[in-house]
Amino acid sequence: MAQNIHPENDEKYIGLTVNEGISSPPTVNPYLHKTRKKRKQYTSTEFVEGILKGDRTILSQAVTLVESANYEHQLIAQEVIEKCLPHSGKSIRVGITGVPGAGKSTSIDTFGMHLIGSGKKLAVLAIDPSSERSKGSILGDKTRMEQLAIQENAFIRPSPSAGSLGGVARKTRETIILCEAAGFDTVFVETVGVGQSETAVHSMVDFFMLLQVPGTGDELQGIKRGIMEMADGIVINKADGNNIDKAKLAQGQFRNALHLFPATDSGWKPQVLTYSGYYGTGIAEIWEMVYQYIDFTKENGYFDFKRNEQSKYWMYESINEQLRESFYRNPEIQKMLTEKEHKVLNAEISSFVAAKQMLDIYFKGLTTKK
Ligand code: GDP
Numbered sequence: 001m002a003q004n005i006h007p008e009n010d011e012k013y014i015g016l017t018v019n020e021g022i023s024s025p026p027t028v029n030p031y032l033h034k035t036r037k038k039r040k041q042y043t044s045t046e047f048v049e050g051i052l053k054g055d056r057t058i059l060s061q062a063v064t065l066v067e068s069a070n071y072e073h074q075l076i077a078q079e080v081i082e083k084c085l086p087h088s089g090k091s092i093r094v095g096i097t098g099v100p101g102a103g104k105s106t107s108i109d110t111f112g113m114h115l116i117g118s119g120k121k122l123a124v125l126a127i128d129p130s131s132e133r134s135k136g137s138i139l140g141d142k143t144r145m146e147q148l149a150i151q152e153n154a155f156i157r158p159s160p161s162a163g164s165l166g167g168v169a170r171k172t173r174e175t176i177i178l179c180e181a182a183g184f185d186t187v188f189v190e191t192v193g194v195g196q197s198e199t200a201v202h203s204m205v206d207f208f209m210l211l212q213v214p215g216t217g218d219e220l221q222g223i224k225r226g227i228m229e230m231a232d233g234i235v236i237n238k239a240d241g242n243n244i245d246k247a248k249l250a251q252g253q254f255r256n257a258l259h260l261f262p263a264t265d266s267g268w269k270p271q272v273l274t275y276s277g278y279y280g281t282g283i284a285e286i287w288e289m290v291y292q293y294i295d296f297t298k299e300n301g302y303f304d305f306k307r308n309e310q311s312k313y314w315m316y317e318s319i320n321e322q323l324r325e326s327f328y329r330n331p332e333i334q335k336m337l338t339e340k341e342h343k344v345l346n347a348e349i350s351s352f353v354a355a356k357q358m359l360d361i362y363f364k365g366l367t368t369k370k
Contacts, residue, residue, distance in 0.1 A: 044079035051084060054183045056155055066174050067160040081174050084181035089307070091123075091180045092294055093187045095201040097227070098211030103237040104190055105144035107211060107277035112148040114283045115186055121153045123179035125172050126190040127197050128159035155184060166321045169200035173314060176204065202230045203313050206303065207290050210234045212254070214246035228254075229261060232270050233289050239274035239282065247274040266302040268293055327362055336361075 042050065042058065047065075050058030065077040098104050112122050124145065148154045160171040176187050189205055191197040202208050210231040228234070234254050239247035254272040264270065271289050275282025297303040327333060340354040349357075 044076050044083065047076070047080045048083040048181075051080070051178055051182045052087060056182070059155065059178060059182045060157075062178055063157060063175050066178070067171050077174070081177055084177050088177040088180035091176075091185045091187045092207070092290070093176060093189065093205040094290060095198075095205035095208040096188055096190045096211060097192070097198050097201065097209070098213075098237075100192055102211045102213050103277045104192075104211055107235075107237060107275075108188055108190060109145040109147050110277045110280050110283055111286070112145065112151070112154055112188070114280070114287065116148075116151055116153050120186045121184045122148070122151075122186045122188065123155040123157070123176075123184040124148065124188045124190065125157050125175055125179070126159040127165075127169055127172050127201055128161075128192065155179060155182075164321070164324075165196055165200060166317055167325075169197075169204070170314070170318060170321060173204045198227050198230060203310055206297070206306070207232045207293055209286075209290075212236045212250065213238050214243055214250040228257065232264075232266075232268060232293055233286070234258075234270065234272045235286055236272065236274045237277050240276035240279050244274075250274075266293075266297050266306070267300055268296055268302075327359075330362055330365065332361055332365055333358055 042061070047058060047062045051062060062077070062080050065073045065080070068074065068077070096104060096108065108124055112124065115122050143149070145154075145156060149156060157175065160168050160175075172189060176189070179187055187205075189201050191201045198208075208230050210227060210233070212234055214236055236247045236250050236254070251272050251274050258270055258272065273282060273285055273289060275286055277283075294303065297306070328337075336358060340349075340358060343349045344351050344354050
């Protein structure tokens with residue numbers, strides 16, 4: 001009996017003895033253990049193996065680590081990224097931008113179905129700088145892409161929501177690496193056409209696509225020149241029904257405007273096409289244009305040149321971001337930040353002096369730590 005195997009139950013022992021317990025009663029809810037099951041924490045090697053096999057659940061969990069602010073998670077994430085790097089880089093990365101309502105989700109759904117239909121595997125990522133304020137990202141949401149969301153060969157991930165634009169963009173760039181290692185040969189990075197985020201997206205894609213809608217005939221006015229200059233292709237959506245003439249008019253205007261721009265670094269002449277995301281017309285032509293661009297730039301060496309430049313850019317961005325984070329996370333700095341801000345606002349010290357005082361303390365802290 002179990003009772004006898006306890007040394008306390010030896011006849012010579014004079015302390016308390018151990019009684020035989022009763023077996024635990026059967027659980028009332030036999031399915032409870034299933035719902036309570038803790039998610040398995042994979043090692044970095046298990047993550048990499050899963051990703052290389054194309055396991056989307058593991059890929060998804062790895063992306064969650066990439067996005068996590070937790071230090072331990074970041075350590076594993078960085079190891080996973082490093083091991084995935086040799087298996088990355090083989091996809092075609094396409095940036096897609098347009099103002100809200102331009103038809104990004106409808107178009108990505110249609111573009112995606114077109115690509116999957118031709119045997120591609122597509123990852124859809126997003127950079128949404130507004131998500132920090134709105135506490136939730138709208139871009140890249142699966143419900144916006146109804147057809148794609150249920151495809152085996154599509155992986156849709158909303159924008160990482162925490163941190164500065166630089167931080168959000170870095171996470172998306174790292175996610176691209178994981179998706180490529182998982183076998184996705186086409187990557188979309190979506191963003192809203194309202195400002196800085198285009199530059200971030202432009203710095204991580206091969207082809208940058210600007211989505212436009214035909215309107216009153218003065219489409220050009222609303223667009224920042226910088227965004228048009230970044231575009232390798234402008235595609236005018238909603239060229240259907242009563243809109244067809246307007247779309248053609250807008251196409252002409254954009255073509256004329258592009259003529260006035262200086263030649264691009266790639267030597268490629270940005271094209272202007274019309275299509276309907278809703279009815280799926282003109283889609284094949286858009287992808288012919290993208291592939292033409294890829295062939296053209298691979299041939300003249302610009303494709304590799306741009307990717308190298310992007311890597312260099314991200315090296316500096318990572319340094320900047322981590323320095324900034326380290327500074328603001330420093331407890332000494334956190335203690336004095338509000339007080340210094342106050343003094344600057346009350347004109348007691350200049351902003352430069354305040355900054356210098358804090359930086360001096362920060363750097364002194366670093367040298368004394370050594
Ligand atoms: P997003 O905000 O850029 O993602 O835009 P959505 O894809 O949500 O589209 C905004 C609106 O435009 C929706 O009501 C769509 O139904 C409509 N829409 C999108 N693509 C087309 C199109 O090709 N033709 C027409 N007529 N409407 C479209």
